[in-house]
Amino acid sequence: MTGIHKRHWSGDKDRPALALHCMMGNAAYWGPIAKRLNGRVDLTGFDMPGHGRSGAWTPQADGTDFHTAVTRIAASFIDRPLDLIGHSLGATVALRIAVAAPDAVRSLTLIEPVLFAAAPDAEQEARDNVMSDHLIHGRASDAARGFIDIWGAQPFDTLPPSAQQTMTEQIGLVVDTDATLAKDRAGILREGGLESIDAPVLIIAGEKSPGVIHRIADALAARFADVGRAVVPDAGHMLPLTHPDQTAGLIGLNLDRA
Known part of the structure; x- marks a missing residue:
């Protein structure tokens, strides 16, 4: 694994935020979201290994898997409580961080989390x-x-x-990533884990996304202390890219809740 490409959209320095992109995407698609948030948060993103402008992913000498590596990279950007936003794979990384360090999260926005272990399908x-x-x-x-x-x-x-x-x-x-997403090797769903997150959580899904996404949202929502739900009409899995107005608006609502 070589260099990680960081992306940054300036905003309120007292309101740091980190956005995590999907598999086969890159952090550039958060740009239109950041523009619509209009400086409410100081938003950082990065291209995961093997994506965008970051270096290639290579097997790690210590056996670290891809999901764990991305989680560690994401955690390295956190030095105080922040607003954490994730889409698809990125949402599962965000959730993994929130479970491990709930005090590090000011708000948690999960867009189409693909944690299939939550709702076997x-x-x-x-x-x-x-x-x-x-x-x-x-x-x-x-x-x-x-x-x-x-x-x-x-x-x-x-x-x-x-x-x-x-x-x-x-x-x-x-x-x-199957061992983490389908079998929960990282223990994201462990007893008491989701329940320990007291930051406001928002789960966003696209109306036209595969049914498993909505069942995952149901399963996760049932365990959070403070959770909101939203479905974007006519949207599919890539709604941050295809529906930036609605996505940014919903993220903004969760920022307000925090």
Whole structure:
């Protein structure tokens, strides 16, 4: 793992915030969100290893997995309580941090958290099995296509060839996170963990997202002390990119609650 590219949008220095992007994305898509928040928070983001302008992800000598590595990078940006915002994989990293250090979180906004262990789903398990089979048999582009066609902002085959190539190279990271997302190897769902978060939590989902997302939101919401729910009409999984007005507005509401 080499250099991590940091992104920053200036705002209220007394209101630091950290935003964590999705798998196969990069922190640049928080720019339109930051613009709409209009300086209410001093927002920082970073490109995860193997994403955006950060260096490639390489297996760690100590055996650290990708999700753990990203969590440690994110935690390194926290030196006082802040507003923590995450989307998809980034939402699971945000949640992992909040469970481990609830005092570090002023507010927690979870956009489409993909913590599948919270709501086991046969359809999602079938998708994971198909993806794994593609990779085992050297069909990485088919694996990427199947993933993006469900979770992306547009169908894989409509993307530029360069984007298709990048996503094909990244698809192995999706499988590498399975132990955390589907089996909760990190213990995010441990007894008393979610309940220990006393900061206001907001869970945001897209109306057209896969059903498992809404079931995950149900399962998580039932355990938080202070939680709000929102569904963005006509939106899918990539709503920070496709619906920045609504996404920023909802984040703002949770900032107000803190």
